[in-house]
Amino acid sequence: MDATVNGNSRFLRRGLKIVHLRLAAALGETGAIGIAAARVGISQPAASRLLAEMEEIAGRPIHLRSGRGIQLTPEGAALARRAARALAEIGAAEREVADLGRGLSGHVRLGAVTGPALDRVLPALRAARVALPLVTTEVVVAPSDPLCDLLLSGGVDFALARLAGGRDPSLFDLQPLEDEPVSLLVRPGHALARAGAIAPADLLAYDWVLPEPGTLLHRTVLERLAALGLPPPPGRLSTSSFLLTLAMLRESNAIAPLAAAVARRFAAGPEAGPEAGLVVLPIDLGIVVPTYSLVTLRGARLTPAAERLRDLIQAQTA
Structure with missing residues (x-):
């Protein structure tokens, strides 16, 4: 006869309980019913009764008397080994449930525009490796519009x-x-x-790499240039691809307006060689993209792990 019927163990139907498993595991470790009973926290007569119950449930002898102790039969040894494994799984389940409730494990999905991804998310992830070692993270770096779509779709x-x-x-x-x-x-x-001083008009002699028309950075740049009395800059490439922008900068004389957080990560000094990072021009046009926010769906409740990662991100400063 199969040991299970429709996923229901015959042992369980016959009354196998956690205390039976605990005693079986203790007997497998000690070989002495008195010591095993003490480990389980019961009296020796109670342990003897539980042992008899286990043999009735198993339908086979699981121990033999051996001097002052007992010797497990092959069936008893198998039961003790499996009981220890089952108890370990139960303990692991307890720890996992507790960790999930405290936000110490789980999976978090978050999105960020490029600057905050470098200024806040990256250092928060470094901190999370120590504070939240069992939390896994998926980060989407994209413009705000698709990030709002992702929030709405979950x-x-x-x-x-x-x-x-x-x-x-x-x-x-x-x-x-x-x-x-x-x-x-x-x-x-x-x-x-290499120029000693740069006038705003000098910038218009070169192509600019801007995001697609209609994006916030594109609008912000054009509005600021207009406020300075300057026309839109020349540009034959519009892209929101950060990698394509970097490649275009390295292989041409183009200029790209990028968040200062990005510039700090990728910039080298003005005397850097051609294999070094990019160079921040020594001119401030006063271009500032409006405030970004930590955005959640209204009424949505974050998981404990997401709450903990959110708190780490909020603790970072640019």
Whole structure:
């Protein structure tokens, strides 16, 4: 006859209990019913009764008397080994449930625009490796508009972003964090990087790599240039791809406005060689992208793990 019927163990149907498993595991370790009973926290007569119950449940002898102790039969040894494994799994389940409740394990999905991804998410993930070693994280770096879509679809738990135009603000909870100053980056060896002084009009002699028209950074750059009395910059490439922007900068004389957090990570000094990082131009046009926020769906409750990672991110400063 099979040991299980429709997933229901015959042992369980016959009354096998946790205390039986604990005694079996203790007998497997000690070979002495008195010591095993003490480990389980019961009297020796009670342990003897439980042992008799286990043999009735198993339908086979599981021990033999051996001097002052007992010797497990092959069936008894198998039961003791499996009992120890089952108790270990129960203990692991207890720890996992407790860790999930405290946010010490789990999986977190978050999104961020590029600057906050470097300034806040990256150092928070470094801290989480120590504080939350069992939490796994998935990070989506993208513009605010697709991040809002991911929030609405449940693709991320929270995002560091801005509420994209046309979005219903009643659907989101926003905690404002910081605005983003913008720097201008070029390749090492660029003529402007070697110039002693740069006038704003000098910048218009070169192509600019901007995000697609309609994006927040694109609008912010054009509005600031207009406020300075300057026309839109020349540009034959528009892209929100960070990697493509970096490649274009390294292989041409183009200029790219990027968040200062990005510039700090990838910039080298103005005298850097051609294999070094990019160079921040020594001119501040006063381009500042409006404040980004920690964005969640209104009324949504974060998992404990997501709450802990969110708190680590909030603790970072640019």
